[in-house]
Amino acid sequence: MLIETPTLAPDGLPFRLLTLRNSAGMVVTLMDWGATLLSARIPLKEGSVREALLGCASPEHYTSQAAFLGASVGRYANRIADSRFQLAGETYQLAPSQAPNQLHGGPEGFDKRRWQVVNQNDTSVLFTLESADGDQGFPGNLRATAQYQLTEDNRIAIEYRATVDKACPVNLTNHVYFNLDGGQSDVRNHTLSIAADQYLPVDEMGIPRSGLKDVTGTSFDFRKPKQIANEFLSDDDQRKVNGYDHAFLLNAKGELSQPVATVWSADNKLELKVFTTAPALQFYSGNFLDGTPSREPQPYAAWQGLALESEFLPDSPNHPEWPQPDCTLLPGEEYVSVTEYQFTSL
Numbered sequence: 001m002l003i004e005t006p007t008l009a010p011d012g013l014p015f016r017l018l019t020l021r022n023s024a025g026m027v028v029t030l031m032d033w034g035a036t037l038l039s040a041r042i043p044l045k046e047g048s049v050r051e052a053l054l055g056c057a058s059p060e061h062y063t064s065q066a067a068f069l070g071a072s073v074g075r076y077a078n079r080i081a082d083s084r085f086q087l088a089g090e091t092y093q094l095a096p097s098q099a100p101n102q103l104h105g106g107p108e109g110f111d112k113r114r115w116q117v118v119n120q121n122d123t124s125v126l127f128t129l130e131s132a133d134g135d136q137g138f139p140g141n142l143r144a145t146a147q148y149q150l151t152e153d154n155r156i157a158i159e160y161r162a163t164v165d166k167a168c169p170v171n172l173t174n175h176v177y178f179n180l181d182g183g184q185s186d187v188r189n190h191t192l193s194i195a196a197d198q199y200l201p202v203d204e205m206g207i208p209r210s211g212l213k214d215v216t217g218t219s220f221d222f223r224k225p226k227q228i229a230n231e232f233l234s235d236d237d238q239r240k241v242n243g244y245d246h247a248f249l250l251n252a253k254g255e256l257s258q259p260v261a262t263v264w265s266a267d268n269k270l271e272l273k274v275f276t277t278a279p280a281l282q283f284y285s286g287n288f289l290d291g292t293p294s295r296e297p298q299p300y301a302a303w304q305g306l307a308l309e310s311e312f313l314p315d316s317p318n319h320p321e322w323p324q325p326d327c328t329l330l331p332g333e334e335y336v337s338v339t340e341y342q343f344t345s346l
Contacts, residue, residue, distance in 0.1 A: 007060045009033050011114055015059035018117070018125050020150040025049075026343070028150050031059055035115040035127040035146040037070035037176045040156060044269055044345045052270065052343060054177035054294070054305040061293040063112075067300075068175035069292070071111035072146050072160070073104040075131060075138050076327075077173040078247070078282060078314035081207045083137070085317035087167055087328065094137035101205060104175070106136030111175070115146065124149040133166065140166025140331075155342040162335040169317040170329040172337060173278070177286065177305030180265035180272060184294060187286060187306045188229040189266035194222040194281060195258070196248035200313055204240045208315055212249055212322070220246065225262065228285060228306070242287035243303065247280045247313050249324065254279070256338060261308055268346055275340040278310035279324040310339040 009015050016032040025043040030036060038059075040052045054069055056062050062069060083094040083102040095106040104111065115127035124147065131142040142164045149157040160172040179187050198212040199220040215221040219231035219238060233239055237246070250260045259273040260281055274281070284307040292300040313319070316327040329335045 007058060009059070009114060010063055010112075013114070016117065017059065018120055020123055020125065020148070022123060022150050022152050022154070024152060024154055026150060026154050028148070028156060030125060030148055031062070032115050032117055032127065033059065033062065034071035034111040034113065035129070036062060036072065036111070037148070037156070037174060040343070042154065042270060042343045042345065046269070050180075050182045050270060052178055052180055052182070052272070054179060054300065056293045057295050065292050067177070067289055067292045068104060068111050070174065070176045072115070072127075072172065073175050074110040074144065074170070074172040075105050075136065075142060076102070076169050076171045076317070077104055077309060077311045078171065079103050079206050081315045081318055085169065087139070087169075087317070092137055092139060098205070101207060102136070103206075108136060110144070110172070118145070123151075138168050140164045140168045142168065142170070144172065146172075153342065154344065155340045157338070157340045160335070160337045162329060163333075164329050165331050167328055167330050169327045170335045171312045171316070171327055172335070173309045173311045174339070175307060175309060176341070177307050178263065178272060179305050180263060180270040181267060184296065184298065184300060184304050185266070186303050188232055188303050189227065190306065191225050191227050191264040192222055192261065192283075193225040194248050194261045194283065195251045196260075196281070197223070197251055198249040200247045200249070201237045202241065202246060202314070206241060206245060206314065208313070208319070220248070225264070232285075243285040245282070245284045245287055247282045247311070249280050249313065250276070250278075256340065263306070263308075271344040271346055273342045273344070274308050274310070275342070276310035277336070277338045278312070280311055280313045282307065282309040282311060282314070284309070310337065
């Protein structure tokens with residue numbers, strides 16, 4: 001069911017909200033501004049319903065927060081060092097959004113656009129967006145789609161597709177934050193596993209300055225489930241960015257058959273499994289959420305939500321040597337990235 005609210009987006013038109021429901025009683029709410037995930041309410045075995053996503057009290061608050069809550073980000077998710085890259089011998093200078101670097105596609109990235117609703121029903125919605133040649137400094141005209149589907153086994157399946165008429169790096173993801181305990185509790189009490197043997201260290205600006213590193217013997221080894229708090233801020237790699245904000249090169253190679261990450265709530269009543277075709281997963285422990293508008297009068301504090309963003313490794317346009325598929329999309333090809341978030345009441 002499509003609902004229009006009286007509040008207006010930055011383009012002067014109303015936000016459009018869409019609600020998906022399945023027979024299991026799960027309810028997901030989305031918004032056309034930023035093709036944004038607003039809410040996921042999960043029925044628990046005990047009979048209650050738990051909100052699993054961070055979110056704001058009303059749509060207009062999303063335009064005044066800098067955490068990318070639930071938004072679709074692009075053209076290039078994560079960071080590009082010094083806001084530039086070279087392609088086919090030409091240097092492209094991008095619009096910086098975290099000077100001197102570009103974060104999540106620039107100051108006017110896809111999260112700050114109205115996506116058009118192509119079609120929708122009770123369990124799915126398809127959005128589309130056009131991005132012109134030179135948008136935020138990127139070459140070529142790009143057309144993107146974002147399809148959200150709520151399945152009967154409580155998965156939010158997100159499929160991003162894109163085509164270009166000129167070669168361009170493309171890296172789309174959803175920046176949803178989870179708190180499986182609901183409310184505004186500390187997500188460092190969650191338990192997490194990530195099926196990855198390597199992670200990418202970064203500097204204080206989140207830019208990788210050296211290569212991938214083996215997780216063995218480090219606080220980044222989540223191959224066996226562990227509480228996030230266990231080794232939190234225990235090393236320089238974490239302390240540089242106030243916690244975890246790092247990409248993990250996934251062991252799975254573009255497969256959806258096995259989860260690449262699993263999260264358990266502190267009270268062990270809700271489990272989240274992440275499936276993706278993307279080569280990497282950015283684990284962000286919400287280190288700088290302080291002051292972000294919430295659904296309550298009190299804003300979010302740091303570490304009250306975690307993100308698991310499926311994507312290419314950050315700054316990949318400047319690192320063709322990394323062991324992952326090429327992030328450059330060519331004319332005649334189609335970018336496809338699928339991620340599924342499955343919730344299970346325990």
